[in-house]
Amino acid sequence: MSAIPEPKSAEPAASLERPLAGILYLLGATTIFPIQDVIIKMLSGDYAVHQVVFLRSAFALPIVLIISRFEGQLWPLKIGSWRLQLLRGLAAFASYMVYYMALATIGLAETAAITFTTPIFVTLLAVVFLGERIGLFRWLAVIIGLIGVAVIVQPGRGVFEPAAVLALLAAITYAASIIATRKLGHRTNGSTMTVVTLLIYLAAGSSLGVVFSLVDMQSPHPSFAFLFREWKWPDPRDWMLLLAIGVTSALGFFALSQAYRLAEASVVTPFEYTYMLWAVLWGWVFFGALPAFTTWIGLSMIVGAGLLIVFREVARGRRIVRRRGLGVLRQR
Structure with missing residues (x-):
């Protein structure tokens, strides 16, 4: 999972001169990144989610260390605040744990x-922890996006799947990690x-x-079975799949770091929504599943709400959005 890349202060102009390269x-x-999700969903019936994350x-x-060394941002380390780094890391860990658990059950x-x-x-957490005002x-x-979630999840209906709540929890905890990143500011960098x-x-993990x-816990629900399962030694085929997850993660980190180094976040962040095309x-x-009609409606509302927030933030001149964006791929 890659981190929010921090442009080098010595080359601000260069970071704005190649928006097309950043978009690519x-x-x-x-x-x-969607390839990673496919593999994790394939492995979710046999391994523990914390083993997969580990x-x-x-x-x-090792790949990230090599890339960071190549980019010249690895040493000296810019920690900024250990407390915020720990909070950020644990929030991101929780986010992707429940995200992968949701993948085990829903599409x-x-x-x-x-x-x-x-x-x-x-946006909502920034009001509480950063003192920002919402216009x-x-x-x-916010209202449109939350209605979109309700359209997809359909609480109170027979089609409701509790794993959808895990996906929502993933969004909330990941938002917390972004808030921690904002508070870190320029005291740290992406690497x-x-x-x-x-x-x-x-x-x-x-x-x-x-x-x-040490604790004997079991559940018939695929998401919680994914959590409670003990570690086991992977077979040769699964070792290759697990290695592929690590490689895609590192390559994704490199691509993201380049994207946000070569162009402002406000330019490239909207293109994160192309992730949905690959997910579908x-x-x-691989799984013979297509989204229901209600999912398409809810997705359209969520994407529209997200883009409205991004463009409104940019219009208000918020530097944090221009440089770092509000997308969801930062630590994948």
Whole structure:
């Protein structure tokens, strides 16, 4: 999972001169990351989610270190605040744990659609923790986005799936990690945040592995079975799939870091929504699932709300949005 890339202060002009290249790198990232989701969904019936996160991070870390070294941002480390780094890393870990748990039960498109509400929750949390004020347009976007979630989840109906709540929780906890990133500001950079986050994933994943090896818990629900399962030694085929998860994560990090280094976030962030096209395609190709009509309606409302928030923030001249955006792919 890549981190929010921080443009180097010594080359601000260069970061604004190649928007087309930034968009192409972003499109590369949205092409790569759905492959990761497909593999994790395939493995969700046999392995524990914390084992998958641990191995994914273990495989991604050496590649990320090499990329960060190549970009010249690895040393010296710019921690900024250990407390905020820890909060950010744990929030992101929780986000992707419940995101993967949701994937075990519901489709790629439905899971991704619900988690694309992240900008909405960033907006709401910014009011509480950053003291920002929400104007009429952003309140309208928040309401539209939440209605879109209700259309997809359909609470109170017979088709309601509790795993959809996990996807919503993933959006909320990921928004918390973005708020922590905002508070870190320029005291850190993308490479440092990525390395620290991966180390937190390794520590948290191994800790959960120990806990669930000592506690006998089972559940018939696929999402919670994915959580409660003990670790086991993968077979050769699955080792290759787990390695592929780590490689796609690292390559996605590189593509994202390049995208946000070469162009302002306000330019490339809207293209993150092309992720949904791949989620729909791979969901149909690998799992024979296509989104229901109500999912398309809810997705349209969520995407519209997210874009409205991004463009409204840019129009108000918020530098944090121009540089870092409000998307959902930052730590994948």
